[in-house]
Amino acid sequence: MKVHVEVKPKSGVLDPQGNAVLEAMRHFGLEARNCRVGKIIEFEIADGTIRREEIENKLHEVSRDLLSNPVIEDYKLQIEG
Amino acid sequence: MKVHVEVKPKSGVLDPQGNAVLEAMRHFGLEARNCRVGKIIEFEIADGTIRREEIENKLHEVSRDLLSNPVIEDYKLQIEG
Numbered sequence: 001m002k003v004h005v006e007v008k009p010k011s012g013v014l015d016p017q018g019n020a021v022l023e024a025m026r027h028f029g030l031e032a033r034n035c036r037v038g039k040i041i042e043f044e045i046a047d048g049t050i051r052r053e054e055i056e057n058k059l060h061e062v063s064r065d066l067l068s069n070p071v072i073e074d075y076k077l078q079i080e081g
Numbered sequence: 082m083k084v085h086v087e088v089k090p091k092s093g094v095l096d097p098q099g100n101a102v103l104e105a106m107r108h109f110g111l112e113a114r115n116c117r118v119g120k121i122i123e124f125e126i127a128d129g130t131i132r133r134e135e136i137e138n139k140l141h142e143v144s145r146d147l148l149s150n151p152v153i154e155d156y157k158l159q160i161e162g
Binding site: 003008018024025031032038041055062065 | 084087089099102103105106109110111112113114115116117118119120121122123124125126127136139140142143146147148
């Protein structure tokens, strides 16, 4: 099964990396706004090793405690297959 | 118009960050494989400032030259609206 986790700064949280990108784009002649920079983490899990429900709980645990910082970031978990 | 750029390591390119995530997930009791870590960059562009075609060219230029490293990364550009 394929797992796709998106981690983005919460709305309302200052995103200095996004602001740096806006500034750099301005030098390319592109006026943009509200830029947010996040992460994508993709991986595969072998099917049938543990129960589906158990895997999903584990994936939420990993997304919350390892892949994101819940104080300033939100995660979105997608599981395929 | 909303712009969404995904930047991921090319397949075949070693992803040390992905390997670190796999290792860390193992400590959480989750056996995964083929982990790749990428970036998402989202921003908005005010409509009507320049021609659509010109904006798209500009966005590809920015995605290639600023947001990604074409030697080791691929980008995917999505434009909404």
